Amino acid sequence: MILIGDGLHNFLGGMVIAGVFIIDIRLGIVCWLAAATHEVPQELGDFAVLINGGWSKGSALLFNFLSGLTFLFGGVITYILSFQLDVSWLIPFAAGNFIYIGASDLIPKMSKDTDINLKSRAMTVVAFTSGIYLMILVMP
Template sequence: MSTLTGIILASLFGGTLSIAVAALFAMSARAEWVPMLVSYAIGALLGAAFLEILPHAFELTKSIENTAATILFGILMFFVLEKLVLWRHCHVDHCEAHVPAHDHGHDHGRSGLMIMVGDTFHNFVDGIIIAAAFLADFQIGVVTALAIIAHEIPQEVGDFLILLHSGYSKKQAFLLNLLSSLATVVGGVLAYFMLQSMHEWIPFFLAIAAASMIYVAVADLIPGLHKRPELLVTLQQALLIGLGIGSIWLTKALLGGHA
């Protein structure tokens, strides 16, 4: 098997397998579970951003200051993007977007759109990482692909829950995640041909992906949790956020930090 074939198969299989496993869990969840499980999604997003993606970005970058500035730029960019989505709703849906999201049980797709943009960046970078590993050694490439699959599953579960929370159907959530996963193949193939020129861009893509996850968790999802200030509910939310963070940490620890 050629190196390019290995990269394509690993990227395609890695994306579809993680999506399938995440869908199996997320689509079996009852509707009344979704608001509660959003807390887990917040933890998974923050865990992936701070424990997995940003350490990679700072490790690979030549300038921590520039990478930090890219994160800041990414948060501002997603703020503007969300404003544009709100503006569209205001003109198309008669300012329906000005009604609080919790009043309708979802947020008109805003956080879902944010997370899909960021997840596509992340998957693209995963493809670059897989290609780099295969070019170094075929066996390392296979191990790296398996590590990425394991690392992606808890994050993809969070993505599914966010899309459901945003008002998408289960079928739409599955198709959007599947489409986003194809960015892994694109990143892998492009990296195979242009790895040297693209290597310096990896921290940039990582920083943007982390910014999207941080923005969605902090700006879109956490405020909704404050609608339930009861002590028991708050403890439950904190526990589930911790569980989401812990799942990323545990996956990283079990794989020796390779994902």
């Protein structure tokens, strides 16, 4: 199940990143960087789940890599479709996803976790605010 969910997640991510790159290169780079900072820990977590589920390291790595390739397929399909369809709607879709990730993952953790020290809270606020500022800065 984790590989199917991750494959779909990566496919949609590839579509969004490609759509944003098609509209504006600068925004595409920022979107790609934001996605990468989300994807690296998520893929490591998926790998750990597979290992914990009894998979060998080689099999877990191979199937996690194959699941990650769906990102490329999503991007290629979006590129091909962009010649016949308007893909500009992917920009607000991407922005909404990143704001959702920040709002649903970072902010609740900050307010619920009493073990987080002041420095960690400040860094989370700075990272979240910087992300929003960077999206505003690169707006076309």
